[in-house]
Amino acid sequence: MKIGCPKEIKPQEFRVGVTPNAAREAVAHGHTVLIETGAGVGAGFDDDAYRAAGAEIIATAPEIFADADMIVKVKEPQAVECKMLREGQILFTYLHLAADPEQTRDLLASGCTAIAYETVTDAHGGLPLLAPMSEVAGKLAPQVGAWTLQKPNGGRGVLMGGVPGVGPARVAVIGGGVVGTHAARVAAGMGADVTVLDRSLSRLRYLDDVFGDQFKTSYASAGNTAELVADADLVIGAVLIPGAAAPKLVSRAQLSIMKPGAALVDVAIDQGGCFETSHATTHEDPIFEVDGILHYCVANMPGAVARTSTIALGNATMPFMLALADKGWRQACEDDPHLLDGINVHAGKLTYYAVGKALGINVISPTLALKE
Ligand SMILES: NC(=O)c1ccc[n+]([C@@H]2O[C@H](COP(=O)([O-])OP(=O)(O)OC[C@H]3O[C@@H](n4cnc5c(N)ncnc54)[C@H](O)[C@@H]3O)[C@@H](O)[C@H]2O)c1
Numbered sequence: 001m002k003i004g005c006p007k008e009i010k011p012q013e014f015r016v017g018v019t020p021n022a023a024r025e026a027v028a029h030g031h032t033v034l035i036e037t038g039a040g041v042g043a044g045f046d047d048d049a050y051r052a053a054g055a056e057i058i059a060t061a062p063e064i065f066a067d068a069d070m071i072v073k074v075k076e077p078q079a080v081e082c083k084m085l086r087e088g089q090i091l092f093t094y095l096h097l098a099a100d101p102e103q104t105r106d107l108l109a110s111g112c113t114a115i116a117y118e119t120v121t122d123a124h125g126g127l128p129l130l131a132p133m134s135e136v137a138g139k140l141a142p143q144v145g146a147w148t149l150q151k152p153n154g155g156r157g158v159l160m161g162g163v164p165g166v167g168p169a170r171v172a173v174i175g176g177g178v179v180g181t182h183a184a185r186v187a188a189g190m191g192a193d194v195t196v197l198d199r200s201l202s203r204l205r206y207l208d209d210v211f212g213d214q215f216k217t218s219y220a221s222a223g224n225t226a227e228l229v230a231d232a233d234l235v236i237g238a239v240l241i242p243g244a245a246a247p248k249l250v251s252r253a254q255l256s257i258m259k260p261g262a263a264l265v266d267v268a269i270d271q272g273g274c275f276e277t278s279h280a281t282t283h284e285d286p287i288f289e290v291d292g293i294l295h296y297c298v299a300n301m302p303g304a305v306a307r308t309s310t311i312a313l314g315n316a317t318m319p320f321m322l323a324l325a326d327k328g329w330r331q332a333c334e335d336d337p338h339l340l341d342g343i344n345v346h347a348g349k350l351t352y353y354a355v356g357k358a359l360g361i362n363v364i365s366p367t368l369a370l371k372e
Contacts, residue, residue, distance in 0.1 A: 001325040002032045004068025006061040007039040010075045012283060014042025014306035017072040017093060019314035020053040022321065027054035031325045034058045034068055043310035065089075072321055074313065076103055087111030087347060090329050092321060094118055094129075095344055098358035107345045108361075113329055113369075117313075119352060120320065120342035128338075129320070131178050132312035136302040138182025138238065141265045142171065142190060145234040148263040148287055148296050155294055156261030158233045161191025168192045172228040174220060174249055174274060175239035176203050179267050181211075183236045188214045195228055225249055230257045237266040237274035245272040252276050255291040262293055269297040330370050340366050347372060 003026055005018040016039045018026075023033040033055035037047055047057045058064050065071065065084035073093035077085065082103065085091060088111070095116035097104045107114050117129035142160065149155035149169065162168035171187045173180045176198035184207075187194045194215035198204050204217045218224050229235050229250055239246055246268040255277065266278040273279070277290040280299040287296050302309035320339055323332040333340040344352040346369040349362075356363035 001069045001328075002034060002067055003321070003325055004034045004058075004064035004071050005036065005039055006064050006071065006073065006081070007036045008042075008074055009061075009078055009081070012300070012303060013075050014303060015074040015310045015313065016040045016043050016045065017074050017317075018055075018321075019043075019311060019318075020045050020049040020055070021311075022314045022318045023050055023055040024053035025318060025322060026325060029322055029326055032056065034064050036061055036064055040310075042306050044307045045310075070321075070324060072317070074310075076100065077107070079103075079106060082106035082110055085110035085112040089113070090115065090324060092117070092317070092324060097344055097352070097355045101359050104345070104350070104355065104359055104361070108348050108350065111348050112345065113343065113347065114345040115320075115324070115329070115339070115342040116344045116352070117317065117342070119344060121338045123338070129313070129316050129342075132316045133302045133309065134178035135182050136305060136309050136312060137267050138179035139186050140301050140304065141179070141183040141236045141238070141267050142187035142192070142234070144286070144296050144298075144301070145171070145187075145236060145263050145265045146190065148265070148294050149234060149261075153287060153294070154261065154289060155263055156233055156259060160187065160234075169233040170231055171195070171234045171236065172197065172225075172232040173215075173236045173238055174198075174225060175237065175268070176200075176207050176217070177238065177240060179240075180236070180238035181207065183238060183267070184215045185211070187234075187236075192234070197225055197228065220249075226254060229254060232262060233259065234263045234265065235275075237264065237268045237278075239268050239274050240271065246274040248274060248276045250275040250277075252291065255293045258293050260292040264293060264295050266295065266297045267301065270299045273297060333366070334370060340370070343369060 035050045070090035091114040122128045146160045151157035160169045169192045171192045171194045173196045176196040197220035199220045266273045268274045281297045343366040351366040
């Protein structure tokens, strides 16, 4: 199969869909890998690294779209890219179609088979191609929170770990899933006094069993949440209700009882945010202030560490990419129901129920698509 990887064209996107390591494995499996020149530069991979892995460097994206059997990317295709997709071609990337009617319409019109990273599942009920980015965002959250707390950035001027004779920062992490667990581990590692709040008792039990004394756990009742938020120097929002907008767990009124200069890092901003006063920001201008409380609300946090994020994503996508290339999408999806869950669009039909429901478009089952 010819696997094509164009350079990402969404503003501020430095990741790349295929790493040199993934290219090397695909070539070893007998496939041809076409990389647009400069595609990996933002993640620290120059053209020579791909050449050394056996890939071909191609001058332009249109040539790649015209020649490849499968396009592997990071971000959803932009309108100009959708126009280059064609019937019978596989697109393997993040799509997030439920909130994007234009892209959905364009993908349907293209006739391609689009497999979304974010809906591929695993045997434990998890989302294996979303998890690496949650791990990255979780580990970044205390790092950016610590920076936000510094006085020159408008923060409270509190050091995460304190020093002998001066206590550490108090950190509340709301949501103890993938993001929350990684955030809590890093914040605790920096020496902060950390409490993780969650509504799932089984999750709290797991955290308590595995992490013991590294951080505390608390049931996320409205009362407990309000108390810990009022006492915190840094609050990290990391909740997720799958398929729904994030619940607002800290109101504007609550800001007035927080410590002046305290920081909120709303990792859940990509689902609308879990603080009432949050709005999405960018890496260029990440922080804003409301009622004396600093907000960091960057919607694509992993982009700040494009190299780590690219490698982490590549490790997770590579086995699926190889299965698709080795067997073709039909056989690969027949053999692996978790990959089948990833199919969102096939030959002009929508195949993912939640997207159809959100956008009011008829859906056929992916199993039916396999037979078409
Ligand atoms: N901003 C970014 O760059 C970025 C990057 C990656 C992930 N995210 C987002 O981070 C959020 C968390 O992702 P995740 O992978 O950790 O999800 P997850 O499903 O692993 O964890 C979410 C946790 O929230 C808990 N929860 C749900 N409602 C709650 C409530 N009312 N109070 C307390 N806890 C509650 C759940 O029990 C679960 O443990 C998502 O919105 C995700 O999209 C953002």
